[in-house]
Each structure stands twice: as C-alpha cells, then as structure tokens.
Amino acid sequence: MENSLMKSAKTKSRKILLIGIGNDSRGDDGLGWLFLDALKDEFSDMMDFEYKFQLQVEDADLLAKYDIVIFVDASEKQYANGFSIEPCEAASEYFYSSHLQSPQAVLYLAQTLYNARPDTYLIAISGKSWELGQKPGKQAIGNLKKAIEAFRHLWMTNQFNQKFQSLTKETYANV
Amino acid sequence: MGKKIIIDPVTRVEGHGRVTIHLDNKGKVDETYFHIVEFRGFERFIQGHPYWQVPLLVQRLCGICPVSHHLAAAKAVDQISGLDPEDLSPSATKLRRLLHYGQVFQSHALHFFYLASPDLLFGVDAPPEKRNVFAVAVEDRELAVKGITMRKFGQEIIRRLAGKRIHGTLAVPGGVYRAMAETDRDYFTNNEDIPDIDTMIEWSKEMVEFIKNYHEVNRFFLDSFAAFPSGHLGTVGANGVLDLYEGKLRAVDASGKRTLDDIPYNDYASYFSEATARWSYMKFPYLKHLGREAGWNRVGPLARLNICDSISTPLAEQERKDFFDFIGNSISNSSMYSHWARLIETLHCAEIMKELLNDPDILKSDDLVREGEPRLKGIGIIEAPRGTLTHDYEVDEKGKITKCNLIVSTTHNNDAMNKAVRWVADNVISDQGKITEGMLNQVEVAIRSYDPCLSCATQSMGKMPLKAEVYNHDGELIDEVSKN
Numbered sequence: 001m002e003n004s005l006m007k008s009a010k011t012k013s014r015k016i017l018l019i020g021i022g023n024d025s026r027g028d029d030g031l032g033w034l035f036l037d038a039l040k041d042e043f044s045d046m047m048d049f050e051y052k053f054q055l056q057v058e059d060a061d062l063l064a065k066y067d068i069v070i071f072v073d074a075s076e077k078q079y080a081n082g083f084s085i086e087p088c089e090a091a092s093e094y095f096y097s098s099h100l101q102s103p104q105a106v107l108y109l110a111q112t113l114y115n116a117r118p119d120t121y122l123i124a125i126s127g128k129s130w131e132l133g134q135k136p137g138k139q140a141i142g143n144l145k146k147a148i149e150a151f152r153h154l155w156m157t158n159q160f161n162q163k164f165q166s167l168t169k170e171t172y173a174n175v
Numbered sequence: 176m177g178k179k180i181i182i183d184p185v186t187r188v189e190g191h192g193r194v195t196i197h198l199d200n201k202g203k204v205d206e207t208y209f210h211i212v213e214f215r216g217f218e219r220f221i222q223g224h225p226y227w228q229v230p231l232l233v234q235r236l237c238g239i240c241p242v243s244h245h246l247a248a249a250k251a252v253d254q255i256s257g258l259d260p261e262d263l264s265p266s267a268t269k270l271r272r273l274l275h276y277g278q279v280f281q282s283h284a285l286h287f288f289y290l291a292s293p294d295l296l297f298g299v300d301a302p303p304e305k306r307n308v309f310a311v312a313v314e315d316r317e318l319a320v321k322g323i324t325m326r327k328f329g330q331e332i333i334r335r336l337a338g339k340r341i342h343g344t345l346a347v348p349g350g351v352y353r354a355m356a357e358t359d360r361d362y363f364t365n366n367e368d369i370p371d372i373d374t375m376i377e378w379s380k381e382m383v384e385f386i387k388n389y390h391e392v393n394r395f396f397l398d399s400f401a402a403f404p405s406g407h408l409g410t411v412g413a414n415g416v417l418d419l420y421e422g423k424l425r426a427v428d429a430s431g432k433r434t435l436d437d438i439p440y441n442d443y444a445s446y447f448s449e450a451t452a453r454w455s456y457m458k459f460p461y462l463k464h465l466g467r468e469a470g471w472n473r474v475g476p477l478a479r480l481n482i483c484d485s486i487s488t489p490l491a492e493q494e495r496k497d498f499f500d501f502i503g504n505s506i507s508n509s510s511m512y513s514h515w516a517r518l519i520e521t522l523h524c525a526e527i528m529k530e531l532l533n534d535p536d537i538l539k540s541d542d543l544v545r546e547g548e549p550r551l552k553g554i555g556i557i558e559a560p561r562g563t564l565t566h567d568y569e570v571d572e573k574g575k576i577t578k579c580n581l582i583v584s585t586t587h588n589n590d591a592m593n594k595a596v597r598w599v600a601d602n603v604i605s606d607q608g609k610i611t612e613g614m615l616n617q618v619e620v621a622i623r624s625y626d627p628c629l630s631c632a633t634q635s636m637g638k639m640p641l642k643a644e645v646y647n648h649d650g651e652l653i654d655e656v657s658k659n
Contacts, residue, residue, distance in 0.1 A: 053341075057289055057308055058323045058330070092309045105309070112312045113320050 014067035016047035017118075021073040021103075023053055027134035028127025031074040031144050034136065035125070038148050043155075055101045060109035064116035071103040072147075074140070075124035082143030085150060088120040123147055178202075180610060194618055196600045204605040207597045209589075209622065210455050218579045226255045226553075226570050227348050233566070234342045236583075237628060239285070241342050242278035242333060243559035243584075246271055246420075247566040249346030250555030254441075255570055256348040257547020260421055264542040267350035272420050273531040274336045274345050275557065279419055280375075280524040281329025282560035283476075283517050286626045287382065288322025291514055295389055299620045300613030321378050325521075328363070328375055332528065335359040350544035355537045363532055372529045376490065379522035383494050386515045390501065401510035401595040401621040404429030406462070407481040408472035408587060410558050411437065415484030417491075417523065419558040425482045426462065426472050431506040434465060440556040443565060447582070457589050460582055471590040474562025475625060476516035481506045486519075488526035494519045510595050510624040517626070549574070559584045561626050585627045595621035 018039070024030030036049050050062070063069050071088060090111050091104035103122055110116045125147045127140045136144070180196040197206040217236055224232060230248040234241035249271070253263065260268070293306040296314060304310070312319040330340040336355060337343025345351050363372050370378075390397055408426040412418030415425070415437075424443060426435035435446060450459040450467050461470035472478065486492040498515060499505060507516075531537060555566045562584030569578040599618045604610060 058327055061323055061327060108309065109312055112309075113316055113323070 016068040017066040019050045027129040028140040031125045032072040035072045059106045063110040064114035069118045069120045072123040074127040083125045083147035088122040204600040207600045209593045221579045247555040247557045251553035251566045252348045254553035266536045266539045270351045276524045276527045277329045277332025279560045281326045283521040284325040354540040376525045379525045383518045397511040401598045406472035407478035409479040409482045417483040417486045441554045473591045474587040477513040480516040491523035513624045588625045
C-alpha cells in the first residue's frame with residue numbers, strides 16, 4: 001500500500017490540499033475532519049491538510065496556492081453508496097453571512113481574484129444526525145470508511161492527477 | 176389597511192437579527208423594531224467554572240472577535256490573580272496589545288471590504304446580486320485582493336501569537352504564555368511570504384483616501400442618512416489619546432459636552448445600568464445619571480473618534496484632523512461616518528502593529544507571567560472592534576465563578592441601531608406605497624454602519640430564511656420581497 005501511494009505521489013509534483021469541513025462537536029458534521037484524521041499519517045508527505053469549521057472568503061487565497069484541492073464534507077443528502085466524489089465547479093453564489101461560503105463560491109473567488117484554477121473535487125459523505133455534543137452515528141462511520149477506501153483507490157490509480165478522465169460522473173459515487 | 180414589514184434576517188452583519196416596520200392604514204410608519212432573536216446565555220453557564228478557564232471559554236461567544244473576549248476576560252482574571260494592568264510585565268502587555276491591534280485590523284478589514292464596500296461601490300439601491308464581495312471582486316479586483324490580504328495579515332498576527340486564527344490562546348492569568356518567535360516577527364516585516372507591515376500601512380492610507388473621496392462626492396447623502404443626535408462612549412488613554420487596549424471611560428453628548436469624565440474602568444457599575452425590552456434579547460445600557468431616555472451612547476470607531484483628543488500615531492492623527500476639518504465640527508452624529516472612522520482606526524492599527532513588531536520586548540520570553548494576592552472580583556474593559564466591551568466576574572474562595580456580567584459592544588449600540596432603522600423607515604419607506612427591495616436594503620445599510628455582532632450581543636447561533644414579508648392589519652401576508 002505505502003509503496004503504491006508514494007509512487008503515485010512521485011509521478012507528479014503537483015501541490016495538493018485536502019480540506020476537511022465540519023465540526024466534530026456536532027455528530028455526523030465531524031465526518032470531514034475524521035476523513036482527514038484517518039489519512040493524515042499515511043498521506044502527510046504527499047499533500048497538505050486543513051481543518052475548517054466553515055469556508056470563508058479569504059480561503060480563496062489558500063486555494064490559489066495549490067494545483068489540486070479536495071474538499072471533504074458531511075452531507076444531508078443520502079447517496080446510494082453512502083458518499084459521492086465529484087469534480088467541483090466554480091459558482092458565484094454568495095451566502096449572506098461573511099463566514100460561511102460554499103466550496104464552489106470560494107473556488108469562484110480564487111479564479112476571479114488570483115486567476116487560479118486548481119483541479120477541485122468535492123467528497124460528500126452522507127450523514128443524518130447533527131446534534132451538539134453527539135458522536136458520529138454508526139451508519140455515518142460506515143459511509144466514512146467507504147469514502148476513505150474510494151479515495152485510496154482513486155489515489156493509487158492516479159485518478160486525481162488525470163482529472164478523473166477515465167470515470168464518468170455517474171461512477172464517482174460508486175468507485 | 177395597516178402593514179407590518181419584516182426583514183429577516185438582516186444580511187451582511189455578524190449574527191442574526193430581524194427588523195419589523197409597522198405601517199398604519201395610510202402607509203405611514205407607526206413603529207419600528209430591530210429585534211435580536213437569538214439567545215445563548217454565557218453569563219449564566221460560565222458560573223461554577225474556575226476563573227482561569229474564563230479567557231478560553233468566553234472566546235466561544237464569537238468567531239469574528241474572540242480575541243476581544245479573550246483579552247477582556249484575561250484583564251479581569253488578572254485582577255482575580257491579584258494584578259492590576261500596570262503590574263504586568265512590559266513584554267506581556269505589548270504582546271497582548273499586538274494581538275488586539277491585529278484583531279481590530281482584520282475585523283475592520285472584513286467589515287469594510289466584505290460587508291460595507293458593496294453598498295459604497297454599487298449604491299444602496301443596487302440589485303441584490305451586485306451587493307456582495309463577489310461583485311466587488313469582478314468590479315475592482317485590486318480592491319478585493321487588498322481587502323483579503325489585509326484581513327489575512329491581521330489573522331496571521333493572531334495565529335502566530337495565539338496558535339490559531341480563531342479561538343487561540345495567548346493570555347493567561349497574570350500575563351501571556353509565550354513570546355513571539357523571531358521567525359514569526361520576520362514573517363510580517365521581510366515582505367516575502369506576505370506583503371509586509373509597511374505595505375499594510377500604505378494600503379490602509381489608500382483606503383482612507385478612497386473613503387474621503389467617496390464623502391466628497393456623496394456628501395449630502397452621507398451627512399443626512401441615518402443621522403440623529405446621541406451620546407458617544409469609549410475609553411481613552413493618558414491625555415485623552417485614542418487607546419483600544421487600556422484606558423478610562425469617557426462619554427460625550429451629541430454636542431461634544433462631557434457626560435462621563437474619564438472614570439476608572441473598574442468603577443463602571445456605578446455609572447451604567449441596563450434596560451430590557453420584551454421584543455429583543457439584547458439589553459439597552461445607559462448612563463444612570465442621565466436616565467434611560469437620554470443616557471444611551473453609541474460605541475465603536477465613530478464614537479471613539481468623537482471622544483478622543485488625539486491619536487498617538489502620526490498618519491492616523493493627520494487623518495483624524497482631516498476628518499473633523501471636513502465635517503466642520505468637533506463631533507459627528509451621522510451613522511455613515513462610521514465607515515470613515517473605521518478606516519482611520521485601521522490605519523492606526525497598522526501603525527501600532529509596526530511599532531510593536533519593531534519592539535524587542537515582544538521577543539523576550541522571560542518575565543511573561545506574574546503573580547499577586549488573589550482577589551474575589553475582576554473587571555476587564557477593552558475597546559473591541561465594535562466598541563467598548565466589559566467583562567465583570569466574581570469568584571468564591573475556591574476561585575469558581577459566582578457572577579458574570581458582560582456588556583458587549585453591540586449592546587451599547589442597540590438604541591442607536593433602532594434609531595437608525597426608524598430614520599430609514601420615516602425617510603425612505605413611509606408614504607411610499609410599494610415597498611421595494613432597495614428600500615429594505617437601506618434599513619440594512621443603516622444597521623450595517625454599526626458593524627453589529629449580534630451573536631456576541633446575545634451570544635447565540637441560528638438559521639433563518641432570507642426574505643422580507645409584508646402583512647396587512649389582520650396578519651395576512653400580502654407581499655414578499657426576497658433578499659436573494
């Protein structure tokens with residue numbers, strides 16, 4: 001496993017950022033952070049890790065420094081396989097509060113302000129319970145494990161560097 | 176047929192509030208309310224915790240100005256540890272000051288660039304899709320990049336002193352737990368990884384020039400919009416100089432006459448009381464000797480400029496003089512002048528940060544924490560980005576909190592924001608027949624000039640729909656205006 005991962009990293013010298021979004025004090029909302037926790041030791045030589053409660057306008061500056069950005073967040077949407085991995089497209093969709101922006105919106109700002117166009121992906125992991133003070137539910141943890149395995153598979157097959165070209169959109173949720 | 180207009184939530188402010196405007200049968204404004212409908216209640220649940228935890232716990236009041244709460248609480252906790260402000264080591268005081276001025280710098284940058292600039296660039300009645308930082312990015316890329324970088328600079332000051340941009344820790348009872356690393360200091364001065372502190376000063380000057388020109392062109396609107404008489408409150412340092420970290424409390428009335436004459440911060444309770452209203456969780460502080468109706472004060476950048484005698488840094492002091500030369504008076508009661516005052520403070524913060532970054536005391540790691548004879552009470556007052564912030568604690572013999580009173584900056588501005596809403600209702604909405612989205616935005620523009628932090632003011636979180644509704648006298652929905 002480790003040799004394959006390292007080989008994948010060495011074939012490209014692109015700067016990669018993994019951003020976990022969420023709050024581990026709020027049940028399944030912590031899935032994004034747990035995803036990073038699970039991979040940090042294994043992948044720390046190959047990419048940078050950022051833990052975020054929310055995305056903010058100034059995160060556009062952060063995105064602009066990377067070639068590949070992968071957002072990981074819990075989702076209220078119930079995916080058939082428990083998670084989804086999709087390319088993330090820029091969108092001008094400002095939320096009325098200054099400190100809560102979508103990945104698409106921050107990507108839009110990175111493009112507009114810094115002319116940065118990192119390959120960007122969004123890993124959404126299905127969750128159900130968001131109560132303060134709770135731990136993630138059993139089903140959510142199961143979805144998290146599936147998403148982690150899918151990520152490893154995509155990494156080892158070099159899919160992030162190939163912009164998922166060998167995968168159709170429908171297959172992202174079922175890798 | 177009477178109507179009730181609801182703006183819920185008020186946008187581009189920190190936290191969630193709601194405005195209702197009641198119109199009578201002829202379309203004239205009857206009543207207006209700026210409701211704060213959230214509640215968190217830190218004052219209560221902080222009780223029972225050991226005093227030394229307080230500077231950490233109270234930061235959770237806010238994600239924008241946690242440093243202000245951290246430092247106000249730390250100053251109070253210093254006293255519980257037996258130390259007055261002058262007892263702390265020079266290094267500890269300077270490191271706390273640097274943290275504070277870094278925070279005010281980033282908070283003011285956030286407010287001006289992210290929240291206020293769309294109104295100024297595109298007009299208060301511009302289409303909603305234009306009134307956000309995305310449109311600013313498209314319209315004026317350089318302005319947006321500078322705004323983001325200035326905010327980042329302030330946030331990095333916080334991160335490199337307190338460990339995290341939000342909810343980090345520097346202050347401990349009696350001082351600070353660490354000095355600044357030389358490499359961290361160099362980060363802000365060597366112009367390599369981020370534009371340096373001299374660039375921040377230059378950009379801050381540019382922003383002041385921008386707002387000065389804006390006032391030249393739009394003087395009539397800015398002079399009159401949401402202008403009304405009020406008191407002004409803040410803290411001043413020695414000789415009446417603007418000081419955001421430490422000082423005595425001073426207030427003036429609408430004509431500039433002193434109503435509170437440099438009283439020690441720990442005597443605040445002798446002068447202030449707080450009223451409540453059934454329609455808001457936010458209280459209404461006022462000066463006891465002037466009474467509920469006449470004793471309320473604005474706080475924040477405009478109030479601070481109105482009460483101080485001078486600014487210690489040369490560039491900001493020149494801008495202060497230009498400000499009062501422009502208005503031709505010694506005091507401003509126009510809400511929209513808050514933006515100009517805020518940018519003068521931004522420049523002042525940049526100048527102070529430069530002074531402190533060049534001070535070798537911030538690198539000294541000896542004598543960072545001192546100890547004294549424990550006391551049962553402590554009061555910390557600081558000028559937060561939005562105004563005077565008071566933390567007042569009492570402890571039992573074991574050091575557990577028995578009483579907590581917080582008077583948050585936005586709370587002082589409660590009356591002022593309600594007056595501002597009323598002004599717009601009377602002058603923009605009353606007798607107009609059809610209520611447009613642009614009219615409703617002007618209500619928000621007036622509130623926004625105060626940069627309210629509604630989560631701080633009641634300490635809460637919430638999730639609300641983004642629309643305005645018009646009801647008739649019978650409570651029937653007859654019109655709806657979406658904010659998106």
